[in-house]
Amino acid sequence: MKAAVIVFPGSNCDRDVAVALEAAMNHPPIMVWHRDTELPPVDLVVVPGGFSYGDYLRCGAMAAHSPIMREVKAKAESGTPVLGICNGFQILTETGLLPGALIRNAGLKFICKDVFLRVETSDSPFTRKYETGSVVRLPIAHAEGNYFADTATLDRLEGEGRVAFRYVTQGGGASLDANPNGAARNIAGIFNENRRVLGLMPHPERLAEDLLGGTDGKPMFEGLVEALS
């Protein structure tokens, strides 16, 4: 598998995700600068976390219009899998590759902590190494992670099985207490129509090896390598 990681001014998880990808692929991904207009031939594009363009105007708004994102959008539309983590998720909603928006956390604060997530489906290249319904622990680090979409969009996402991850208690219950940021229906990550694009607020790359204190993020990268090699 070949992967590209998009780097914007203000990205800060690009190297973390490159390390996680390299561990899974046995070779490093290609780092692609935001001003580039072409992607190398790859099987996966990762839009990493961070604060692209200093979160000016809205999180992800400026990055969504950068030259490379036109190319990412075209690749996604022709079926290349795209993974957007945290700021990457915000960018994917701003480009229109994923529905809805990420707004300010209900409690206003920047939240940096581990949360429990329920894997809603293993039927995707991103989640195939997880059991449907299993609970994993991943870190979140955001101030704008409160997923918003109108009721019709939320119903459609649920009906089409496009909710990928939900904030839950350790026992797996999607209660209000388990929702760190006010996200609609405890949604932490969603797929596009064909489940080839995933956006999620939690950071799988930050718990992808023992040295980091956990490996619950690792199956995502291993699953991608398995599916896309």
Place this chain on the structure above:
Amino acid sequence: MKAKVHITLKSGVLDPQGKAVQHALSSLGFAGVDNVRQGKFIELELAETDPAKAKSAVEQMCKGLLANTVIENYRVDLEG
């Protein structure tokens, strides 16, 4: 020609900043303040002199970048 763009959150979209401002106002003793909503105000200087063309151009800018129409409404006013 100058364009003034007001961007506001759609009704139904949670505005925790507006809520915090409302709490602060009430703790300062301003009674009877309800439903505080915070938005953005953007001014643009345009070379275009035709008001209809200017308005249509700024509306395209709002749809393309300045506002996220999933969560925000916008209003364009022209001056000069």
